[in-house]
Amino acid sequence: MAHHDLQAVSQQCGDCPIRHRAVCSRCEADELARLEQIKYYRSYEAGQTVIWSGDRMDFVASVVTGIATLTQTMEDGRRQMVGLLLPSDFVGRPGRATAAYDVTATTDLVMCCFRKKPFEEMMQTTPHVAQRLLEMTLDELDAAREWMLLLGRKTAREKIASLLAIIARRDAALKPKSAKGGIVFDLPLTREEMADYLGLTLETVSRQISALKRDGVITLEGKRHVIVPDFDRLMEQTGDDSDGGYLN
Amino acid sequence: MAHHDLQAVSQQCGDCPIRHRAVCSRCEADELARLEQIKYYRSYEAGQTVIWSGDRMDFVASVVTGIATLTQTMEDGRRQMVGLLLPSDFVGRPGRATAAYDVTATTDLVMCCFRKKPFEEMMQTTPHVAQRLLEMTLDELDAAREWMLLLGRKTAREKIASLLAIIARRDAALKPKSAKGGIVFDLPLTREEMADYLGLTLETVSRQISALKRDGVITLEGKRHVIVPDFDRLMEQTGDDSDGGYLN
DNA sequence: CGCAAGGTTGAATCGAGTCAATACATGTGG
DNA sequence: CCACATGTATTGACTCGATTCAACCTTGCG
Structure with missing residues (x-):
């Protein structure tokens, strides 16, 4: 496969494409500076698995570009997608050590990862990250419930x-x-x-x-x-x- | 129907049955005092509707005793439950004016309601309410995703x-x-x-x-x-x- | 080329829905 | 007390939408 230029994403939060929508969107300059210190980018090719359910997960992340999916699998192979992750969506759960779902890149994918420990500390000390994460989680919950209607009745x-x-x-x-x-x-x-x-x-x-x-x-x-x-x-x-x- | 003694629930947060699990569980004494000022109890009989989807909603609440359901309904009458609310579960969304789902009491129900405006202010100023609400919302999201697997594949x-x-x-x-x-x-x-x-x-x-x-x-x-x-x-x-x- | 991956289509099957009859408990009023 | 209505639940017969299994098509690539 051809050479991928996936790393060609700004390392500077200031001109990040998801700056205004992601979990960091409420942050002030000083908070952003702290985030910069604990962040790193990771790229995945289309089809690659980001994490398997049950695996240890020492980071949380935002999707920067590309699309990923969250899926659950039963022993006999039946699969149900439970989330579709678009740019700015958040992956992982603070306060949990292992992944609850399989995460897969369906297109080439770039994620902005935060080391979990320092991220959790930031959640305690600066309110803006936690506030935004709550808002995003509530939105996801609404989307999940919309999806339950679809799955159950349509x-x-x-x-x-x-x-x-x-x-x-x-x-x-x-x-x-x-x-x-x-x-x-x-x-x-x-x-x-x-x-x-x-x-x-x-x-x-x-x-x-x-x-x-x-x-x-x-x-x-x-x-x-x-x-x-x-x-x-x-x-x-x-x-x-x-x-x-x-x-x- | 016989006289209901639903109000026989302590008005004091200190010995509330859901004190250790609800949205207030992380609060210190002073925060609890603030909550006491903006809270009031409401009772519903089994079968009663608490709120209709789309209705104005000027409070958020915790279920104290009893069971309630969240349901979505399509125009032609197809219905899908999207949440089952047990004691300590939270109802309503800070920052939203109207209810997104029908809420119904399936048993006799007591809710501890907080006036929305002051509750939202507390979310900004005291971290403990928001932290606990985030945790509870993440749990609900996991439950919703478990349910999506059930609805889609079982x-x-x-x-x-x-x-x-x-x-x-x-x-x-x-x-x-x-x-x-x-x-x-x-x-x-x-x-x-x-x-x-x-x-x-x-x-x-x-x-x-x-x-x-x-x-x-x-x-x-x-x-x-x-x-x-x-x-x-x-x-x-x-x-x-x-x-x-x-x-x- | 020839294969693999993704996609389409057909025929038969089956699980759940629909419609309908019946059971059962509870409550009401004559 | 009985007759009757009501809400809830069970069961049967039939239907139908989605799955299963299979054949085949299309496209891109080593």
Whole structure:
């Protein structure tokens, strides 16, 4: 595989791409200076495992670029994704020695890691890190509960539509606002990963994507590139309230 | 209905039954005094709705006694429980004006409510409340993720067995340790509530409970009183790892 | 090229849902 | 006290959506 320039990320918190959203977003200059001292970057290639559930974990981290997943696995191999980690999301739990879930890089990934011991000390002494972490954890809890509704009560078609809507919405928020012609994005997950996320099999995922395509709700270019001509039309397929009240 | 003596709960934090586990558990005497000033108790009868999703919510609260549920509902009536609130659990989100979920009392319920505005101020000024709330929220997030595995990947029988195991484990932790003869407890939920919790229909819940009874995994006395003669036997039915590593 | 990984599609199966009848306990009012 | 309504639970018969198993397609790469 070609040479990866993953380390080409600023080592300076000041111009870090996730500076304003991550666990450090509330920090003052002096707090940032302390964080700089205990941080280091790590890169992973797409497909690599970051940590296995049960492994000792001597750091916590923020995703800087790329996408990672949290998954749980049963003995017989059944897998359920329980978190999708995007840039600025936090990994690890202060006060816990071992990882509770498998963490895997689904794309090339850069993480900003903090040594656990000093990070925990900072949590005690400076309020801004802990405050932000609480806020982020509450957001994650809301997302998890939204996901519980999806897993417990939605049909396969609704699950797929919901996932597409979430990815589309996130992409739309980042991009400068593409043409009205429709929302366009790339799926960051394989069919199997989508299945693990949605509590389905990969065959069902494939079938339902084909069905949405057949019904004109989406268009595909290749396997991963999705065009949503009418976002409201997609939302109708999710089973959610029309106003899509994801954020308060 | 007979007169309820629900207010017969100490108004003094010092001898509150959840003093050592709730959001206030880390507080010093002076902090407790501040909390006392902004707190008030509210009682609800079994079946009553505490708050509707979307309603304005001018307090946060701890469950003192009884059990409440958090549920999400889709327009067409499909319901999914997303949280089960036991004594010491926290309700509400600082920094949010409206409730995100329906909260319902499934048993008679007493809550210790804090006026939201002053509680949020305390979160800023005293670290102990925020620290404990972060810890509790992280625990809830772990529980939610455990539940996502159940909802997404377990069979109906495994779901029922898992729920029974959770209730049994919780009860065993509270009780002085009943006879080795087996664990005994009462189901705090109706069949329908169990179904909403597990992402099933109430008929399937009923059938699977009957099946577990038929197979000798549990014994029923009446509809709600459960006897588990062999806890390991029950655990085998849950699909989880044998060592049942729920707590680190 | 030829293989591997990812993806699609079909046919058969099965687990859980749906609809419906019945049981059982509790409570109410005549 | 009985008749009746109500809420909760059980059970059966049938249906249907998703899984399983399998074949096949597509793409990229050593």
